Amino acid sequence: MAPFAVTPNALDLADLRTRIDTVLAGSLRREPTTVPAQRGQADELSTALADFVLAPGKRIRPLLCVLGWHAGGGSGAEERLWQLAASLELFHAFALIHDDIMDASDTRRGRASAHRSFATRHADRADSEAFGTNAAILLGDLALVRADEILHAARLTPQQSEAVLPLLDAMRNDVIRGQYLDLLSTGTVTDDIERALTVNRLKTAQYTVERPLQVGAALAGAGPDVLRACSAYALPLGEAFQLRDDLLGTFGDPHVTGKSDCEDLRSGKATVLVALAVRRADRAQLRQLTELFGDPRLDGDGAARMRRILEQTGARAAVETMITDRQAAALAALDRAAFPPRVDAVLRRIAATSVRRTK
Amino acid sequence: MAPFAVTPNALDLADLRTRIDTVLAGSLRREPTTVPAQRGQADELSTALADFVLAPGKRIRPLLCVLGWHAGGGSGAEERLWQLAASLELFHAFALIHDDIMDASDTRRGRASAHRSFATRHADRADSEAFGTNAAILLGDLALVRADEILHAARLTPQQSEAVLPLLDAMRNDVIRGQYLDLLSTGTVTDDIERALTVNRLKTAQYTVERPLQVGAALAGAGPDVLRACSAYALPLGEAFQLRDDLLGTFGDPHVTGKSDCEDLRSGKATVLVALAVRRADRAQLRQLTELFGDPRLDGDGAARMRRILEQTGARAAVETMITDRQAAALAALDRAAFPPRVDAVLRRIAATSVRRTK
Numbered sequence: 001m002a003p004f005a006v007t008p009n010a011l012d013l014a015d016l017r018t019r020i021d022t023v024l025a026g027s028l029r030r031e032p033t034t035v036p037a038q039r040g041q042a043d044e045l046s047t048a049l050a051d052f053v054l055a056p057g058k059r060i061r062p063l064l065c066v067l068g069w070h071a072g073g074g075s076g077a078e079e080r081l082w083q084l085a086a087s088l089e090l091f092h093a094f095a096l097i098h099d100d101i102m103d104a105s106d107t108r109r110g111r112a113s114a115h116r117s118f119a120t121r122h123a124d125r126a127d128s129e130a131f132g133t134n135a136a137i138l139l140g141d142l143a144l145v146r147a148d149e150i151l152h153a154a155r156l157t158p159q160q161s162e163a164v165l166p167l168l169d170a171m172r173n174d175v176i177r178g179q180y181l182d183l184l185s186t187g188t189v190t191d192d193i194e195r196a197l198t199v200n201r202l203k204t205a206q207y208t209v210e211r212p213l214q215v216g217a218a219l220a221g222a223g224p225d226v227l228r229a230c231s232a233y234a235l236p237l238g239e240a241f242q243l244r245d246d247l248l249g250t251f252g253d254p255h256v257t258g259k260s261d262c263e264d265l266r267s268g269k270a271t272v273l274v275a276l277a278v279r280r281a282d283r284a285q286l287r288q289l290t291e292l293f294g295d296p297r298l299d300g301d302g303a304a305r306m307r308r309i310l311e312q313t314g315a316r317a318a319v320e321t322m323i324t325d326r327q328a329a330a331l332a333a334l335d336r337a338a339f340p341p342r343v344d345a346v347l348r349r350i351a352a353t354s355v356r357r358t359k
Numbered sequence: 360m361a362p363f364a365v366t367p368n369a370l371d372l373a374d375l376r377t378r379i380d381t382v383l384a385g386s387l388r389r390e391p392t393t394v395p396a397q398r399g400q401a402d403e404l405s406t407a408l409a410d411f412v413l414a415p416g417k418r419i420r421p422l423l424c425v426l427g428w429h430a431g432g433g434s435g436a437e438e439r440l441w442q443l444a445a446s447l448e449l450f451h452a453f454a455l456i457h458d459d460i461m462d463a464s465d466t467r468r469g470r471a472s473a474h475r476s477f478a479t480r481h482a483d484r485a486d487s488e489a490f491g492t493n494a495a496i497l498l499g500d501l502a503l504v505r506a507d508e509i510l511h512a513a514r515l516t517p518q519q520s521e522a523v524l525p526l527l528d529a530m531r532n533d534v535i536r537g538q539y540l541d542l543l544s545t546g547t548v549t550d551d552i553e554r555a556l557t558v559n560r561l562k563t564a565q566y567t568v569e570r571p572l573q574v575g576a577a578l579a580g581a582g583p584d585v586l587r588a589c590s591a592y593a594l595p596l597g598e599a600f601q602l603r604d605d606l607l608g609t610f611g612d613p614h615v616t617g618k619s620d621c622e623d624l625r626s627g628k629a630t631v632l633v634a635l636a637v638r639r640a641d642r643a644q645l646r647q648l649t650e651l652f653g654d655p656r657l658d659g660d661g662a663a664r665m666r667r668i669l670e671q672t673g674a675r676a677a678v679e680t681m682i683t684d685r686q687a688a689a690l691a692a693l694d695r696a697a698f699p700p701r702v703d704a705v706l707r708r709i710a711a712t713s714v715r716r717t718k
Contacts, residue, residue: 045539098500102493131542134461137496138539141457144503145531152524158517165511172504180404180497183490 011070011342013063020062023086024053027150044121045135048114049142053093055109061088061212064234067346068216071339072226083154084164084219088212090147095175097140101133102183103267110258114139156219163218171211178202187268187294189286191279196272197239204245205238232333233347240326241354243319246271248359250307251316257359262303268294272322277315285309327355370429370701372422379421382445383412386509403480404494404501407473411498412452414468420447420571423593426705427575430698431585442513443523443578447571449506454534456499460492461542462626469617473498515578522577530570537561544629546653550638555631556598563604564597591692592706599685600713602678605630607718609666610675616718621662627653631681636674644668686714 028050062085069081099105100113107113112120118139119132156164182199185192213230248257249264250273264271274293281289289309292302310316330351334344387409421444428440458464459472466472471479477498478491515523541558544551572589607616608623609632623630633652640648648668651661669675689710693703 045536094500098496101496104489125546127546130463134542135539137457137460138535138542141453141499141503142532142535144500145528145535148507148531149528152520152528155517155520158514161511161514169504169508169511172507173501176497176501176504177404180494183493183497187484187486 011067011346013346016063016066017059019082020059020066020085020089021054023082024089025050027086027146027153028053045139045142048117048135048139049093049146052097052114052139053090053143055111057089057109059089061092061208062086064209064212065216065219067343068213068218068222068230069220070216070343071213071230071337071347072217072220072222073340074216074220080154080156080160081216081219083150084156084215087147087151087154088215090143090150091172094140094143094147095179097136097143099179101136101140102179159221160219163221164215167211167215167218171207171215174202174211175207178207182270185270188270189268189274189278189290189293190270191275192270193272193275193279196270196275199270200239200242200272201235204242205235209238209241210234229333229337229339233330233337233351236326236333237330237351237354240323240330243272243323243326244355244357246273247316247319247323248357250303250310252358262298262300265293265303265306266296266298273310273315273319276318277310277313280313280315281309285313323355327351370426370705372705375422375425376418378441379418379425379444379448380413382441383448384409386445386505386512387412404498407476407494407498408452408501408505411456411473412449412502414470416448416468418448420451420567421445423568423571424575424578426702427572427577427581427589428579429575429702430572430589430696430706431576431579431581432699433575433579439513439515439519440575440578442509443515443574446506446510446513447574449502449509450531453499453502453506454538456495456502458538460495460499461538518580519578522580523574526570526574526577530566530574533561533570534566537566541629546627547629548627548633548637548649548652549629550634551629552631552634552638555629555634558629559598559601559631560594563601564594568597568600569593585696588692588696588698592689592696592710595685595692596689596710596713599682599689602631602682602685603714603716605632606675606678606682607716609662609669611717621657621659624652624662624665625655625657632669632674632678635677636669636672639672639674640668644672682714686710 028046065085065088066081069078074081096108097114100108101115105113106116111117113136115132115136117132118135119128122128122131122135125131151168178199178201181195182203185195185199210231213234214227217226217230246264246269249259249269249271250261252259252261254261274289278286278289288305292298292306295302298306331348334347334351337344339347387405424444424447425440428437433440455467456473459467460474464472465475470476472495474491474495476491477494478487481487481490481494484490510527537558537560540554541562544554544558569590572593573586576585576589605623605628608618608628608630609620611618611620613620633648637645637648647664651657651665654661657665690707693706693710696703698706
């Protein structure tokens, strides 16, 4: 074996995930040293945050950050990388906690969502529902503050700050804008495919895939060519990922996906899938879509009728084609990118599994 | 005149406030360059944030940051100071927007609160109330993200980052913990004075006075003695400030304060004032307090009865004494601090006006 050979599991995803969790646990299971301990129930917030963040998760954003670092030629002292990666996960916890409030979602990762869980723990209060929501707003806020704290603890060099922070800021602005557009669109029957794609791009392609990769690469000191190569791979892949997610949300097997196959239709989620169906619907189909879509009382029969329309209009097949095209574009981008082989291999694996998945 | 004489208005508060507003407006009235413009309604969030932040305000936290910088011997290139000060104001906008959701407050600074204003602008939606709340959660989130963005744009040196960021992080943790304790306490009739003082310390003394002063001083490179002197002045003054606020919230003239003199009692705000009354109440008074405090239907008569109890138990007079003691402690701290005269003078003026005020 050559002396500098890369060990086979250098980019083993499970291994990387464990290291990310270790950094997160180290940061969350102790109180920040800057805050003198306040006795009593205020600690409930810190505990709730640790429980939320440390519940098993895919850690897709921190993983992509680590991969970006390798793609950018990163080597040597990795301490900052792990803190930056952990900071992305904490930021994501903030986004999830607040999204769940806005969507009135009762569950998250197979457990009660944060606001439900606070409401249950304080069921003795007359205002337990409102209290749960308010406490969850604060919990999300705390997650964002802690994301910054761990970022500050990383002590980026001025060069790293200049390269990394504008990307992070862009990512944070993107996801908030995407969520706002999503709020505006939810519940309206529209054929505005471009708008659905914009939300997809902001909330998934950029926020979940492109920026995490770029942030890691920028930390490693990558130049503009590498950052562009990251985008060329990430944007189509992220779009494909979300399109698959939309299909699974309506055509997936709830026993496999772990979530309802009616919820997106019931809440009136403005997906590309639905926009395509609206554009292609005949008069009778459009009348049914308008009647059923976003109806909070939508039952299994109604959902089945909607699914038939999504099929008959060819919307489902069109989304499958969009996914295939985008996956091909992501892989072609990798061909051109010439990332280090061990990074290239993992990114190909991610492209394959995230697009073909059943959950 | 000596060649290095300080111009008389070097620390003119109105002048400083104008400069802070200019930095804020410059940052908020243009889109961040990192985010490609998204056409359409997503810009509503940015506009709403600019409107909220740029509405006339006291700018107390940025002002104290500037004063801290002078107290710490700051001089020369001030660009970073103004950005840091503006970042504090944006963070405060985040806190206010989310607090107003939690308190279900309809107004802020004489206008509709953020969630009310979104609900009104989108009154055509069937879910306009929920939409208003959700949009305001996002608006608060955006304010925090922009607070970071302006902080990043300041490009602190590594030495400045090491001095300033832990204080900022502590401040942010403090206010979230304080707000959570406040949520927990609201509506309960308790004689827990210590707890009410803890909320006061976290949300006002530390968040509003101590940390902004220290952050400015730390930016200027001040040593631990100056930071301690900032605390010695700020903590008693901040407590006095909040105690005065509590008195005005119940005994103030609504025409002068611009807010209801029943709202604190009606919402069950757990102030030191009420905790003192509960501790000193006889059986009959306690029965009345328990019946009236936190009653959402509390009317003018009920409020008047409560005010009488707050007087008869001596709680109101005790709070006045606490205010006087704390003001004296803050002034004594200034005597010991030996801050530059022009800073000292302004801090004395702030101590006088913030404690004697009628609004």
